[in-house]
Amino acid sequence: MYVCQLSFNCAVDIEISEAQTVISALLDEYRYNGQIIGREFPVILVDDHFDVIFVCPEQDSVAVKYNTDNVTGAFEAIAKCGLALPQFKVLGLESQSDFADLCKVPSALVLYSTFVQSCSPVRCMDHFLPIPLYKLPESIRYDLIKWQESQAACDQLQMNELAEIEPFVVEQLSQPDSELMQNGLDICQQISDELKVPVYRYLYRVGGESLALEQQRLCPGCSEPWALAESLHQLFDFKCDSCLLLSNISWDWQ
Numbered sequence: 293m294y295v296c297q298l299s300f301n302c303a304v305d306i307e308i309s310e311a312q313t314v315i316s317a318l319l320d321e322y323r324y325n326g327q328i329i330g331r332e333f334p335v336i337l338v339d340d341h342f343d344v345i346f347v348c349p350e351q352d353s354v355a356v357k358y359n360t361d362n363v364t365g366a367f368e369a370i371a372k373c374g375l376a377l378p379q380f381k382v383l384g385l386e387s388q389s390d391f392a393d394l395c396k397v398p399s400a401l402v403l404y405s406t407f408v409q410s411c412s413p414v415r416c417m418d419h420f421l422p423i424p425l426y427k428l429p430e431s432i433r434y435d436l437i438k439w440q441e442s443q444a445a446c447d448q449l450q451m452n453e454l455a456e457i458e459p460f461v462v463e464q465l466s467q468p469d470s471e472l473m474q475n476g477l478d479i480c481q482q483i484s485d486e487l488k489v490p491v492y493r494y495l496y497r498v499g500g501e502s503l504a505l506e507q508q509r510l511c512p513g514c515s516e517p518w519a520l521a522e523s524l525h526q527l528f529d530f531k532c533d534s535c536l537l538l539s540n541i542s543w544d545w546q
């Protein structure tokens with residue numbers, strides 16, 4: 293991913309708060325379209341202009357060709373309020389994150405995220421690299437962001453071992469028919485219908501009684517064996533091609 297900057301010059305005298313409001317609205321629309329990543333974006337007032345710093349999945353993520361009508365609308369509001377069209381600059385590579393997937397047509401996709409992940413929750417099955425939201429069907433981009441927020445919240449609570457709530461959030465993350473996973477299924481089916489590729493869901497797994505029992509675990513969808521001979525991307529030990537599910541050997545037994 294890339295750290296980028298947009299600089300907005302004030303074409304006329306404008307209220308700082310007004311400028312901040314229209315810039316924030318643009319950042320929201322960019323975020324819901326996957327063109328920028330994360331939740332917090334520094335907006336710095338320097339003399340007569342504003343600099344906004346953010347992370348993009350690709351160098352050309354904020355290119356006009358990826359803009360939705362909502363992004364275009366946010367730009368119109370910016371012009372109306374007296375800010376000039378922004379200057380764009382790539383500041384450098386964000387070294388801690390994954391690069392976007394380069395496949396033209398991935399053979400399969402997987403819905404996967406964690407509490408620390410801010411890049412797209414849809415990954416190429418072959419390379420396990422994230423696919424920017426603006427390259428996925430527009431109808432599910434906002435829903436994917438909301439799904440990822442809910443997934444991250446559940447994952448964060450169980451990582452922090454909040455004892456009273458942990459069983460509930462673990463169920464959301466690991467049961468194929470939990471509300472979170474059902475929402476994920478709706479999104480996966482829409483992506484699959486439009487892109488004509490299978491979209492798998494990842495089921496988190498903790499607990500279990502022993503490594504031996506874990507290895508014999510059956511698919512929770514169809515109760516058939518689903519263990520892989522070799523783990524996939526050093527993460528998935530189970531895969532069911534009928535139910536489009538992936539999972540791991542319990543983190544307690546690895």
Ligand SMILES: [Zn+2]
Pocket residue numbers: 393394395398416417418419420421
């Ligand atoms: Zn790929």
Ligand SMILES: [Zn+2]
Pocket residue numbers: 511512513514515516518532533534535536537
């Ligand atoms: Zn199955």
